Amino acid sequence: MTLLTGTYWVDKLAFPHNKRPPLSGFLYGPLSVQKRVRQQTQRRARQERIDPSQAIRPQQLQAEDLGRQETANLTAICTEIRKILVSTQQRGEKLATDVLSNMREPSRDQILEVMYKYNISDDGGVPLFKFCINPRSFGQTVENLFYVSFLVRDGSVGVALDASDLPTLHPSTPALPSEAQRKGLQKHQAVFSLDFETWRNLIEVFDIKKPLIPHRNEDAESSQVSIFKHYFWSYGWEAI
Template sequence: MSQQERHDDAESHEILNKYQALGAKVISIRDDDSEGVEIVQQVMDSKEELFARVDRMNEFKADVELTYATASKIVNIAEYERRGRSNIDVDGLYDKLKQMIASQSAVTTMKKLGKVASAQSKRPPVIDFMVGPISLTRRVIERRRPGERLTFDENQQQSTRQLQSDEVANQNLQDQQTVTIRQIYTVLRQQVENSGGPVHYYEFVINPHDFAQTNENMFFLSFLVRDGKVKLDVDDDDLPVLSIAEPAERDEGSQAKRRKVSQTVISMDYDSYLKLIDLYDIKDTIIPNRDYSDLAF
């Protein structure tokens, strides 16, 4: 088209309106529309006829935008056909995601979605995804100059001595507890042999002179019951009694059968402690008093 044949503004406005109408028609085509390809072809034919009248820059721009829109629509239709017409309902998927997030924490939901997405992706997991962000701090090593004396931090020496002292105290406490449990077992065995039968639980554990050691006796005795060395039963009056557990019976050529051990919880407050002393008329303790003054704390 020569310079003398350039159309006026009114005709240019008409051309732009037609390009806009064709673009709206392309956008309205659904990917699952069986006639979508034919409609796109009709738009392309109309575009070719309209392009013959184009001679202004804004009209060329409108033609390029329409070309891009039709090409994108063809790609979407082809992708839909490749998926076997299995269109995804985005609104339905969004509603299900909202229900999932409402039923559990958002963090848990996002972790599940991330695992599903990563399994479908060909992108290798990055370091942050595998082990979290790595933050390494280089240790600064101070080098002594030749001839410089090595000095020690007094606070560090005191901390080391305190740690060693605490370890010794803990070891002494554990050793003392082991000795106490063995002593209680020995005393109970003697009581059972002397009485010729079970020993009443409260008469055995209660120290009428020391409420704290009474609770300690109950605590230490629980280890013997747990290990199956002592049996805790009830007599005809439904009162707890203690006896020494017999060794597990053995079958010829087989290993020893494990005894089924069951436990119960017995608590005692100070009022119950005083009432039990009066009820059983306990004058002295069967388990000897313990002296903790030699322990190093």
């Protein structure tokens, strides 16, 4: 029978069950340790599909949108042109009246000279050429005729002939369709041909120094306008 000494006990029985040396308690850490679970980041942009009906698409400008924009711009310009015509007529009448009232028995020629000086024709209208011609720009002259043609077409401006058979412009109010039919008002077409040489001759004949419709800034390309025909106004209102 073998004596179970202290060395034998430790060597045969205790040591096989003790794989590490004894350490202080704080080195073991907390008694209950939970393994941390790593949360995986989800990329929603890739996982979630966008409903095509809810997607925001870039706005596309259609041809009809451009047409509406151009129409709005044209309307605004024509409105300003008519205001200039009204202002020119009212101011001219006042200035001519003031001058003539200070003259003793002016002759007919003197009266017409004063009226023409202040842009008033013998029929009370504004001479078309003096109103539309821009002596600084052939291109803007054509544009002015173009704008006036729309005003005449819409009935906002009327066209008449003075004693010299020259066209004059008169602010007017568009007639309602029923009124135009009752009075038998009709629209007539006229063609006005304007080239560069004619434009220069008109400036010289009518002694046009300054445009009644203010000069607009223009680039070099728009000023290089060649000879062409401008299809002009519709007119014939009975009031003129």
